[in-house]
Each structure stands twice: as C-alpha cells, then as structure tokens.
Amino acid sequence: MLHEEKLSSEKHFQSVGDFCCGADSPLDTFLSCQAFKYDEQRYGITYILTASEEEDEILGFYTLKTSGIQVEEDGEYNSIPVIEIARIAMNHSMQGQGIGKYVFYTYILPKIEKVADIVAVKGIIAFVEPDDEQAIGFYTSVGFQKATEDVQKEIEDSFNEKCDLYMVSFDNVEV
Amino acid sequence: MCEENEKRVTTKEGKSMAVSMAVIPTLRGKAANSVLETLSTSKIKPYSPEAKADAEKMINEILQKRDNK
Known part of the structure; x- marks a missing residue:
C-alpha cells in the first residue's frame, strides 16, 4: 500500500521539487510550480503518494x-x-507496471464514488496528448x-493545449 | 527554481500549466450526441483482487529495491 495525503505547502514544499516522472516533463513542473497555487485557489486538489506517512519522497500524484x-x-x-482527472503522474521507477491502474482504482475512484x-456525477474525463502512448494505454x-x-x-478550436478528450461513464461501475 | 523552469519551458509546455489541459466548448449536433452516447455506453472496467495484489507486490518490490540501495 502507498500512503496518500493531500498536497500541503507546509509539508511538501521541498519534496515536490524532487519528483520526477520523466526528463523535463511538464508534469514535474506542474507539481513543483503550480499545484500549490491551484490548491489554494480551489481550481484543482492534488493528492500525493509516498511510501509511508513518515517519508517525504513523492512517488506519484494526481489532481x-x-x-x-x-x-x-x-x-x-x-x-x-463530470469529474476531471486533471493531472496524474507516477515517479519514473513506478511506471509501466500497473501501478497507475492501482492508483486509479484504490485512490481516485473511491473519491469520485464518495x-x-x-x-x-455523470462521468470522468481526462485530456491526453495524442502521442502519449503510456497515458492512452492507461486510460x-x-x-x-x-x-x-x-x-x-x-x-x-478552443483549447488550452492540443490533446484528446477521453471519458468514461460513471453509471456503470463494476469494481 | 520555479521561475527557471517556467522560463525554460516551450510555449507548448507553458500552455499546459493550467490545471486543465483543455476546455470543452458547448457541443452541438453530432458532437453532442456522441458525448451523450459515450457517457451512456462506456463502462469502467473491473479490477480484480488478483490484479490489485499483483500491483501491491510490485510496489513493495520497488520500495525494497530502493531501500536496499
């Protein structure tokens, strides 16, 4: 099990800078430079995952x-x-091994159910870059x-970033 | 560090710094119908206890390797 908690500017202000999901990934920059602001503004709530409550190393996050x-x-x-999974990323050591799916079913979906x-809530949506095969495979x-x-x-015609919309109904959940 | 990172990012990356990577304008006609259709027929796939156990085992292995370094 991973430990999950809400992103906190008091507790995580240093560890966000160490998170790495890929070289120069915008997701790293989002976590280290933007996520606190959006939490404060209530535009997006970010949750971080660590190995335990005592550990600082961020292994993954989602917004x-x-x-x-x-x-x-x-x-x-x-x-x-709808609920939007605005951002989701795992530390590069955790990728490609079904852990993203684990995070979706164990942490994200229960929150949406609540x-x-x-x-x-009619559905869940996400925007995915067309060449991001890993993200497409995950969703x-x-x-x-x-x-x-x-x-x-x-x-x-009216986007913030060129990406494709993915969605799933929330009516038919079999978990 | 944040200022340096934000200056380094390209225009494309800079645009993705909003919480959402895109916004959806009002949909009409075929686009509206297809969204309604997808939100009626799509389904979240089941997640088996075995798959969950496998993922937890993988997580433990990764963390042990990390701790052993």
Missing part, C-alpha cells in the same frame, strides 16, 4: 477537479457534470474511450 460538458439539443442547454453519493485499460473526431474538432 482532481469538477468540470462540465455543455451540450445543446434542440435549443435546450444542459451541463453534464462525491457521486452527494452531488451528480483505455480502465475503460475510458476517446471522444469522436466531431468532439475533438470542437476542442481543437
């Missing part, structure tokens, strides 16, 4: 936030409530599907 997918049908607008008991292995080209085209 969750709420989101919505607006759709218009016959003049009627709806906002589909939230879904209280407020409406598809747990059930995510890549949105169709019609959807990707819409996102391409």
